[in-house]
Amino acid sequence: MSLTRYTNAGHTIDSIRAGLFAKEFSAEEFTRQALAHAEAENPKTNAYLTFAPERALNAARSVDAKIAKGEDPGPLAGVPIAVKDVIVTRGLKTTCGSKLLANYIPPYDATAVIRLEQAGGVILGKTNCDEFAMGSSNENSAFGPVRNPVALDRVPGGSSGGSAAVVAQGTAVLSLGSDTGGSIRQPASFCGINGVTPTYGRVSRYGLTAFASSLDHIGPFARTVRDAARLLQVIAGRDEMDATSAFAPVPDYTAPNGDVRGMKIGVPREYFDGLASETGDRIMAAVDTLKKLGCEVRDIQLPHTPYAVACYYIIATAEASANLARYDGVRYTARSSKAQTLSEMYRLSRDEGFGDECKRRIMLGTYVLSHGYYDAYYLKAQKVRTLIARDFERAFEQVDAIVAPVSPFPAFKIGEKVNDPAAMYLADIYTVTGSLAGIPCMSVPCGRTPEGLPVGMQILTKHFNETAMFRIAEAYEKASTN
Amino acid sequence: MKIGEADIRRVAELANLALTEEEVARMARDMDGILQHIDKLSELDTSGVEPMAQVLYDAEETATLREDRERAPLSNADAVANAAVTSGGYYKVPRVIER
Numbered sequence: 150m151s152l153t154r155y156t157n158a159g160h161t162i163d164s165i166r167a168g169l170f171a172k173e174f175s176a177e178e179f180t181r182q183a184l185a186h187a188e189a190e191n192p193k194t195n196a197y198l199t200f201a202p203e204r205a206l207n208a209a210r211s212v213d214a215k216i217a218k219g220e221d222p223g224p225l226a227g228v229p230i231a232v233k234d235v236i237v238t239r240g241l242k243t244t245c246g247s248k249l250l251a252n253y254i255p256p257y258d259a260t261a262v263i264r265l266e267q268a269g270g271v272i273l274g275k276t277n278c279d280e281f282a283m284g285s286s287n288e289n290s291a292f293g294p295v296r297n298p299v300a301l302d303r304v305p306g307g308s309s310g311g312s313a314a315v316v317a318q319g320t321a322v323l324s325l326g327s328d329t330g331g332s333i334r335q336p337a338s339f340c341g342i343n344g345v346t347p348t349y350g351r352v353s354r355y356g357l358t359a360f361a362s363s364l365d366h367i368g369p370f371a372r373t374v375r376d377a378a379r380l381l382q383v384i385a386g387r388d389e390m391d392a393t394s395a396f397a398p399v400p401d402y403t404a405p406n407g408d409v410r411g412m413k414i415g416v417p418r419e420y421f422d423g424l425a426s427e428t429g430d431r432i433m434a435a436v437d438t439l440k441k442l443g444c445e446v447r448d449i450q451l452p453h454t455p456y457a458v459a460c461y462y463i464i465a466t467a468e469a470s471a472n473l474a475r476y477d478g479v480r481y482t483a484r485s486s487k488a489q490t491l492s493e494m495y496r497l498s499r500d501e502g503f504g505d506e507c508k509r510r511i512m513l514g515t516y517v518l519s520h521g522y523y524d525a526y527y528l529k530a531q532k533v534r535t536l537i538a539r540d541f542e543r544a545f546e547q548v549d550a551i552v553a554p555v556s557p558f559p560a561f562k563i564g565e566k567v568n569d570p571a572a573m574y575l576a577d578i579y580t581v582t583g584s585l586a587g588i589p590c591m592s593v594p595c596g597r598t599p600e601g602l603p604v605g606m607q608i609l610t611k612h613f614n615e616t617a618m619f620r621i622a623e624a625y626e627k628a629s630t631n
Numbered sequence: 632m633k634i635g636e637a638d639i640r641r642v643a644e645l646a647n648l649a650l651t652e653e654e655v656a657r658m659a660r661d662m663d664g665i666l667q668h669i670d671k672l673s674e675l676d677t678s679g680v681e682p683m684a685q686v687l688y689d690a691e692e693t694a695t696l697r698e699d700r701e702r703a704p705l706s707n708a709d710a711v712a713n714a715a716v717t718s719g720g721y722y723k724v725p726r727v728i729e730r
Binding site for chain 1: 645648651658665667669671681682686705712714716727
């Protein structure tokens with residue numbers, strides 16, 4: 150295989166495994182080429198912030214050694230994987246997209262990182278993202294925006310924009326992102342790939358830099374549903390380092406099962422009011438496909454949807470204001486050179502270090518938690534969260550899954566929406582509902598707009614029913630690519 | 632207006648952010664827009680609704696208690712490696728108490 154012909158774009162977990170076992174290439178050769186390809190292509194998108202050649206080649210050599218000894222090299226053997234830069238990697242710079250952490254070298258690995266490397270996965274590098282995962286366009290990164298590989302003048306979505314872009318661009322086969330209110334699903338939809346937000350607690354958050362702890366998830370990106378399921382299989386499961394990680398046994402997500410006949414799919418009509426037709430049309434066409442595959446489609450109601458964005462932005466910013474208090478100029482971060490007193494050290498270091506969006510969210514979160522406003526905002530939002538979670542519980546008494554849009558519009562131009570933060574928040578309406586309820590949800594590619602921009606369809610199921618979500622996604626994927 | 636520049640300065644104080652004058656004005660405008668939308672929640676009657684702080688699942692009460700066993704902690708060198716200013720294995724900050 151020559152370097153000039155090399156591309157990750159056609160590769161899957163299976164094709165790499167087959168190549169390794171047929172001795173078409175070694176994991177080390179494959180990794181060298183994947184790195185060279187990714188480094189050459191990266192200037193187009195700015196999706197990788199850091200490459201990890203030494204770590205990647207060590208991982209690859211250990212895969213080769215296992216194969217040589219006749220041992221099982223693991224379910225992700227030799228697969229090039231990128232990791233969002235809010236997930237810590239021991240000895241490998243982890244910036245969170247922030248100037249504050251521009252030189253931060255974590256002393257430990259996130260559990261998800263440990264698990265994917267134990268499974269033979271090869272981490273090529275760390276991906277760009279909105280600062281501390283706050284944003285929907287990747288324009289809030291201190292290291293410049295990521296460009297969408299599908300249309301380079303457009304955003305890839307956010308906050309996991311880099312992780313979505315590398316998989317869409319073919320500079321990684323898989324990647325890890327994080328999702329608090331849509332940060333995996335929305336960029337997956339903008340870039341035309343699969344992105345999974347598992348059940349809250351399904352994947353350990355240990356080593357995921359905290360944004361809003363009751364809403365944060367780690368999840369996979371992949372070009373095929375099967376590969377996304379396989380990556381989730383590896384990273385899912387109880388971890389004693391995260392007390393909120395779930396005990397529920399992890400079922401086999403990877404068993405082939407494309408039969409969706411008789412499954413009941415709910416379509417929440419309130420999600421389609423005011424949706425641009427180019428997006429709505431694609432999703433309704435996908436619903437028709439599911440009908441043809443034998444699903445029974447029903448209208449359902451999620452009546453508290455209009456309150457979800459307000460509820461989300463109170464809870465997420467309140468938690469963020471507490472979580473981001475640790476960046477104080479002492480432990481993790483650069484300290485302002487102007488600071489003379491302790492108080493100035495805190496204030497100036499934080500003001501110099503955080504970007505506008507982080508400051509806005511810290512301020513909003515501090516405000517809603519402050520004396521006299523706690524009951525009216527924070528406590529109220531927690532009660533509304535209960536109502537939103539109940540909407541889903543009632544819906545899942547009638548249906549096996551819900552199909553919905555991911556974003557009201559496809560990828561927009563870089564710079565187009567930066568001056569109206571409130572409008573940007575409102576666009577999170579279809580993703581924050583599932584996040585608040587903690588249910589599994591994923592974005593599956595469902596065609597393109599007349600302009601050629603990808604549209605994603607969201608599939609949501611009950612807590613811990615990722616199996617049903619993947620089954621529907623895979624059946625749709627198969628039907629739409631045939 | 633839901634929030635004015637004086638409120639912004641008070642909240643910035645609580646959040647330990649030293650905002651510039653220009654940032655205060657911009658923040659007041661942005662937060663006002665967001666708070667206008669957030670006020671929508673007051674339309675809902677939530678009396679008798681339990682607040683939801685966390686997504687919870689059924690598990691044994693003792694489930695999250697792990698076995699008590701010895702393991703190596705983060706080393707001192709690792710713990711202070713990313714700090715801005717250190718001295719003798721400690722974090723160093725500006726003088727807090729005047730003699």
